[in-house]
Amino acid sequence: MKERTLTLLEEMLHIHSPSRREHQMTEYLVKFLNEMGARIYLHENQAQYGGDSPVIFAEILGTLDAPPVTLNAHTDVIEPNAELNIIKDGNQWRTDGTTTLGGDDKAGLAAILGAIDYLKRHAIPHRTFYLVITPGEEQGMLGAQHINWDEVHDEMTLSKNMIVFDNAGRANRVAYQAPCSYHFEVTIHGRKAHAGIEPEAGVNAIQRASRIISELPLLRIDSDTTANISTIQSDFPTNVVPDRCTFTGEVRAQSQERADQVLAQYESIIQQQVGESKCYDFKATLDYPALRSKDGGAFVQEVIEAYQAVGVQAEPQIIGGGSDANFFAAHGFNAAIVGVGMQQVHTTEEYLEIDQLLLTTEMLVHYLTQ
Secondary structure, three states, X not given: OHHHHHHHHHHHHOOOOEOOOOHHHHHHHHHHXXXXXXXXXXXXXXXXXXXXXXXXXXXXXXXXXXXXXXXXXXXXXXXXXXXXXXXXXXXXEEOOOOOOOOHHHHHHHHHHHHHXXXXXXXXXXXXXXXXXXXXXXXXXXXXXXXXXXHHHHHHOOOOOEEEEEEEOOOOOEEEEEEOEEEEEEEEEEOEOOEOOOOXXXXXXXXXXXXXHHHHOOOEEEEOOEEEEEEEEEOOOOOOEOOOEEEEEEEEEEOOHHHHHHHHHHHHHHHHHHHHHHOOEEEEEEEEEOOEOOOOOOHHHHHHHHHHHHOOOOOEEEEOOOOOHHHHHHOOOOEEEEEEOOEEOOOOOOOEEEHHHHHHHHHHHHHHHOO
């Protein structure tokens, strides 16, 4: 299983598949799944966001009398990733430092494909399982959030219990909870004036925005809540008092209620600073909903026990990032997010711990055959 899983991993790493341009990976996966005897449904939703690849849904029937499960990973990678040079250094696979590795999420795909290949090659009885393989995850979970579930349900009925192979880090953490995230944009309006002749007649929007930002709770607000300002924009000649300044950021919280509280606090602070003039625009947009266990952690415990069976003392984890699982949760899926050994993801220092990938592959084989 090890050799075959790593062969599949290397083949996929060498397929360049940035967000919205994953068609070669899709072709590779469809070919593999056809060879494995899967029933495939290609959900063509990519035109909605300018992509070139469908979401792959697949069903692999089993013979064991055990509840089915759904498996998920994504096909796109973070740039720069073209002309990848893989350096194999003992247990670590990394790059030469000029590109990302793409272990996020080719390692997740390799765990799934390696397990399928092993089961089929050795004719090992297993439970029925489903695959949901998405494009566009790295740019706001585009593939997942644009799924028309009515159309999917007309083609196949998936298990609501889902293992997502997209957690950074080692194989000993199983995430079951993740935050919702809001993007916010604030525009502060001032009043133009000549900065040298009559500055008193102006209201400097940058100055007003700076005072507001200094009052906002940011970064680690509490154990379950974070916030960040990422852009500030105002471009005027130096002799003009600027009458407009826009800043943007995000708020992440482990509950919708807490996110609502922070955003309401932000608007209250803005109102206090601008006074009765109310010369501001405030807009908050949900990027993705929160992820929660839907059965009190029972399914996550099943996955943890599968890890324990292959010698990994895994523990449940609350994480601070979003994934496809957040959007799936909004449609009733009960997700557990597992690690495959990817480290320093989204950077050119990214590397993959091969032993952790193989442990997750073994866990999946065990889970599917119980």
